[in-house]
Amino acid sequence: MSEENVVNVKHRMLQLLSDVDEADMETIEQWICNRSYRKDLERLKALKSSQKTLVKIGNSIKKIVPFEAEMPSEIIKPPTVGNQVDCNEINTCHVDEFLYDDNEVEKLIKKGKLKKYYCTNCNHRDVQELIYISHSMSCQALQYIFKVLLPSDLEEKQILDVGSRLGAVLYGAYYLSNAGTIIGVEMNQECCDVQSRIIEQHTMDTNRIKVVHSDIMERSDLVTNSNIIVINILEFFVDNExxxxxxxxxKKYIKKGSYLVCNRSMTDTFVNLDIFEEFMNWLSVCKPHQIENEILFDIEDYEDLYLYTVN
Ligand SMILES: C[S@@+](CC[C@H](N)C(=O)[O-])C[C@H]1O[C@@H](n2cnc3c(N)ncnc32)[C@H](O)[C@@H]1O
Structure with missing residues (x-):
């Protein structure tokens, strides 16, 4: 690193430290002086390297799916309950977070390939920001799930992703954990084909990672045999009933003691569906298992990710 770069890094560190109060400053000084930051740095580098693999997979997917990552055979409708009821064709556009992170979205907007606003009243400056929705989890969310929320050793465990779509959760589990078995169940054939192609193209071990084309309700066996069940919001794909x-x-088939990972509070989901009373004692919120890795994340960005245990 050149002298100029070192000055630049010091400048950025000083900017950060200028917001730290004296009491916290001592902790930061200790973290640097006893060199424990080195271990954190190594873990951060490992995380960045695993991210590169997921980005590579995302780039392969981009080549075989439409830009919005919605398949011609799919029927995707805004929900009629909950906090996304205001989504409609005019004010919403689908940007898949696994394929396009925030930086890429900014680049697409600059290039004009993606719009940020829609006009509510032609010829006026009366514009509204579009709502971006993603049907896949982002690489960052997957890193948080496997490196902070879940236990670090999943060797003997089976992970099930309900509605595996493009396979983001499956690839996350494959590269970010040592889970013994990783299964995605997806009802859309075209999405299953994408996942199978990617698994083959990236020579993943098909004894460890599998895609099943089915409605999940036809496969209670997979639900009961799984230790970790991931459910990303389903309501754009199914009606309330x-x-x-x-x-x-x-509730009938997930076995007691299993983990449930969701990207929305289950209380909200059950209240929206008007089934809260029956479900309120079924789950308990679980603390993250790999607290030591929280330092690698801006945890405020992951407040929508929940880990539950089934009672
Ligand atoms: C929000 S996407 C989740 C994608 C993926 N799990 C992730 O987090 O990146 C929901 C997916 O669930 C699928 N799905 C919805 N209901 C299903 C069902 N009953 N059985 C199987 N798949 C279902 C949809 O086709 C859709 O691809």
Missing amino acids: KHKEMWYFF
Whole structure:
């Protein structure tokens, strides 16, 4: 690193430290002086390297799916309950977070390939920001799930992703954990084909990672045999009645002691579906298992990710 760069790094560190109060300053000084920051730095570098693998996979997917990553055979409708009821064709556009992170989204906006606003009243400066929704988890969310929320040793465990879509959760589990078995169940054939192609193209071990084309409600065996079940918001894909049925099904078949990972509070989901009373004692919120890795994340960005245990 040149002298100029070193000055630049010092400048950035000083800017950060200028916001730290005296009491916290001592902790920071200790962290640097006893060199424990070195271990954190190594873990951060390992995380960045695993991210490169996921980005590479994302780039392969971009080549075989439409820009919005929605398949011609899919019927995707805004929900009629909950906090996304205001989404509609005019004010919402789909940007897949696994394929495009925030930096890439900014670049697409600059190039004009993605719009940020829509006009509410032509010829006026009366514009509204578009709502971006993603049907996949981002690389960062996956890193947080596997490096902070879940236990570090999953060798004997089976992970099930309900509605595995492009396979983001499956690849995250494959490269970010030592989970013994990773299964995605997806009802859309085109999405299953994408996942199978990617698994083959990236020569993943098919004894460890599998995609099953089915409605999850036809595969109670997979639900019961899994130790960790990931459920990303389903309501754009099923109506309220089916959504309710699915939760009754999960309550019946997910075994006690299993983990449930969701990107929305289950209280909100159950209240929106009007089934809270019946489900309130079914789950308990679980603390993150790999607290030592929290330092690698801006945890405020992950407040929507929840880990539960089934009672
Ligand atoms: C929000 S996407 C989740 C994608 C992926 N799990 C992730 O987090 O990146 C939901 C997916 O669930 C699928 N799905 C919805 N209901 C399903 C069901 N009953 N059985 C199987 N798949 C289902 C949809 O086709 C859709 O691809």
